[in-house]
Amino acid sequence: MPDLPTFPPDHLALFGQPDAPALAVRDKVYSFKELNLRIGRLAAWLATRGLSAGDRVATWLGKSEVACLMPLASVRAGLVHVPVNPLLKAAQVAHIIADSGAQLLVTNAARAATLDATSLPVSLSQFLADERAVQAILDDAASPILPPLPEDTDPDTLAAILYTSGSTGRPKGVVLSHANLALGADSVAQYLKLSSDDITLAVLPLSFDYGQNQLLSTWRAGGCVVPLDYLTARDVIKACAKHSITTLAAVPPLWVQLVEQDWPTDATRNMRRLTNSGGALTPSLVKMLRSIFGHKTDIFAMYGLTEAFRSTFLDPALIDDKPTSMGHAIPYAEIMVVTPEGIEAGPDQAGELVHAGPLVAKGYWQDNARTAERFKPAPAFSTYGGMAVWSGDTVRRDRDGLLYFVGRDDAMIKTSGNRVSPTEIEEAAVESGLVAEACALGRKDDRLGAVIVLFVRGDGNDDGLKVHLKATLPNFMQPAEVVWLDTFPKNANGKLDRTVLVQTI
Structure with missing residues (x-):
């Protein structure tokens, strides 16, 4: 059993040099010293809200400074942070608030206006905090500062509840401790070999474990984070060039969009590593990333569970062969x-x-x-x-x-007495070169148990795809139907939403 690292009493303290850049947000760059002060101000404000230790505080925000600091400020204030994906709608947010028992929600006026007051635990005036008012506290040098947690703080104290994307049923909250988050940050900083001169572009939702760790692992290494709310793939590429990004994390659907764009040299010049989770990289996608970034950029394929944060990674030296x-x-x-x-x-x-x-x-x-x-x-x-x-x-x-x-057990398709992995069919479809994205599902069939329905996005070459699949897959894995889509439905974390497609077959 490996020795575990030791952490300061608050376990999630920032490790960077005081004057080094830590966060670049909205055209402002804050050093680690400034960030620690601002976390203290936010924690002190939370301490005035009449909350008790262990109470939940939710944020429903884009990638603003408040959203970035709340995971650390809530810990310092003895509270449990519940980040809510900004893409969720009011009914989903109401479920998370009710399920978590959050006593405070920090959001903006536009989002607050969509909420039904009858679904909230207390009156709107008591429950809601406007992001602009909280930002003003961060910017006020006279605001009180809450010091770090005491020496005897238990690392098993609850720190956050992260709600899964809810691919089946309502979202469920995964409970994380100080140690879970701190060790997760240290683990990723180790195997990605992050350093103090790294600059991470944070494009994934901060409510997503993979997204939140963009912040924590970079700060653990003493590097700088650039949060980005993007509308198009081009926005990501422009940000990579503007900020000399060294680390970019994404999920497969976003990589598919990114490799379809032209990447100027100033967007790739400083890139040291690309990291992927939330779905497998296909061999053809790896080749396309190589064609853009070359071999100077490491490509990390990863597998994770929100329930255990992250489980595996592939040594980037093996990505081309395996x-x-x-x-x-x-x-x-x-x-x-x-x-x-x-x-x-x-x-x-x-x-x-x-x-x-x-x-x-x-x-x-x-x-x-x-x-x-x-x-x-x-x-x-x-x-x-x-x-x-x-x-x-x-x-x-x-x-x-x-x-x-x-x-996955609940995704396996049983057809003609065979258990078929949809992943294998999907990878074969993408490897045809005719398809950018694919999703294989089983449709109930009285004769075969289930038949395979393959949803694809590509150039519409139906005959060519079928010829390729027949050449690469056995008969029992052949789709009974191929459905061509212009766009694939995505869930709030940017992953392909199989639930929506299931309802169409």
Whole structure:
């Protein structure tokens, strides 16, 4: 079992040099010294709101300074932060507020106007805080400053509740401690080899574990973060050029948009690393990224669970030869492949991915039933032991120790007596060169159990795609229907929304 790093009492303190740039937002650049002062002001304001230790404070904002500082300020004030994705609508926000029991919501006037006062826990005047007023407190040098947490602060104290995108049913809140966030930041800073001169463009939602970690891991390394609310892929490219970005994180649908654009040299010149999670990179997408950034830029393929923050990464030196691999465990994570009999799977034997160690979350917020389904004791052969996350994802480990995704139990398509991974069909479609995005689903069929429906976005060459699929996939994996779309539905985290497509078949 590896030794864990030690942290200051507040566990999420900033590590950068006082005068080094830490945050570039709205054409202002704040040093680590300034950021610490502003976090203290925000924490002091939270302490005046009549909240008790452990109360939840929600933010429903774009990537403003307030949104970036709240994860750290709420910890310092002894509260639990609930970031709400800015793309969500009022009904979804109301569910998260009600489920989390948030006693304060920081948002802007336009968003507040969409809320139904009857769905809120207290009166609007008590519950809502306007972002502009909070920003004014940050900018007021005379505002009180709350000091860091005391020495005896328990690292298992709750720090945040992150709501999943809700691909099935209503979103559920994943409960994270100070240690979960601090160790997650340290782990990522280690394996990405982030340094104090790195500049990260934060394009992913801060309500997303992957998005929030853009901030925390960069600050852990002493680097600078540039938050960006973008409208088009071109906005991302322009920001990379303007800020000399060294680190860019995205999910596959965004990478697909980005590789379809022209990248000027000043947008790629300083790029050290690209990181991907939320779905697998296809071999063809890796090749397109290589054609833009060359071999001077490392490409990190990653796999993660909100319930355990992040699980694996692939050494970028292997991405060209093994682009479909999930790699191996990140620091502080123990990743096991477990058979239905509860034993460790052998080489190339499929099993469930189980994640143990200190990155495992504390469960689902006030949902003992769903917590018991996903959070269970680690297998007997585990090194860490304790509570583990049983992912529901089927993977295999090759003889070199590298992991490969096989499929998710609830997404597997059973047709003609075969269990088919939709991922394999989707990758084959994209590899045809005729398709930019693909999603395979099962439609109930009395004769076969299910037939495969393949949704694709591309140039409409139906005959060419079918010829390619017949040449690369066995008969039982052939789609019964191919549906061409102009755009794919995306959920609030920018991932392909399978739930919407399921409703059309």
